[in-house]
Amino acid sequence: MTEAGGTPGVFDARHYTYLPAWAKGAVLAAATLLLFLAAVMIYRTLGRDDAGDNILFYLSLAQTGALALIFAIIILFSTRDANVHDLHRLGDQFLLNYVTDALKKVSVPALGIDRFDVRDLGRKDIYGRVLEMQSPKLDLRIWIGHNVRRLLVIYFVPLGEGDDVEKLEQHLAHTFEGSRIAGYTVGFEPARQGDQHFVSIWAKAETSTEFLYNPREKLFWAQDIAMMTQSFLRSVQRKQIPIACKLEPGPL
Structure with a gap:
């Protein structure tokens, strides 16, 4: 399997799983024809005086055709992605x-966490799912979701009187500028639910379509989310930004 986000190599089985139907049919037909021709030639040489000169070649040809047919069926008609569950x-x-x-593993040394x-x-x-990070001095809820090839992380930050989105963006510039460099698109969206005014901070990144099958890519993005969250928590601690929001984060 290729690295995260990489293009599959020439011999990567994923190329062949997604071949069009006509191409799969052509491969199967070629393998079947090879096996059939080898069987015919073996039959025709049986009982002939010079059969020994050619029989091994035809047997090898038949074996090659049979193996090609078996592997073609297994690889070309793999349906692993069809199982939505x-x-x-x-x-x-x-x-x-x-x-x-x-x-x-996230830490906030200034608070002894x-x-x-x-x-x-x-x-x-x-x-998506909501995960809650808990410690004696600081709690945080995060919404995280992955949609086929798009990763989305959402934090809710309450807005008090006199607070504004531009000021919050300035305070968190260090955290999310780093996220943008890492490939995230970041947005700050003011919102209100009931009497709660807050800012929805979302960070979106593209993954490969093979993300869920690649442990290295999953580890990379999991640790990257943790690093972004750690930077976020350390920034709000330094700037004394309250993050205790009674609302569960999620898409607006």
Whole structure:
């Protein structure tokens, strides 16, 4: 398998899984024809005086055709991506194992926090989950979701009187400028639900379509989310920005 986001190599099986139907049919026809011709030639040489000169060649040809036919059926008609339930399971595994483990290692030295407990608050919206990071001095809820090839992370920050989005962006510039360099698109969106005014901070990044099948890519993005979250927490601590929001984060 190629590295995260890389283009599959010439001999990568993914090329052949997604061949058009006519190409798959042509490969199967060629393998079947090779096997058939080899069988015919073996039959025609049986009983002939010079059969020994050619029989081994025809047997090898038949074996090659049979193996080509078997591998063509296995590779060309692989349907691993057709199992939607399996894709959802792998998505939850990424959030509940990879991301959760990475978030546990986040630290905020200024508050004496060297790790967090992370609790799953369940699925929210179409494809994401809310994770809650807990410590004696600081808690944070995060919405994280992965949609086939797009990763989305959302934080909610409450807005008090006199606060504005531009000021919040300035305070968190260090954190999210680094995220942009790493490939995220970042947005600050003011919103209101009931009597709660807040800013939805979202960070979006593109992954490869093979993301859920690539442990190295999953580890990379999980640790990257944890690093971004750690920088976010350290920045709000330095700037004394309150982040205790009674609302669960999620897409607006």
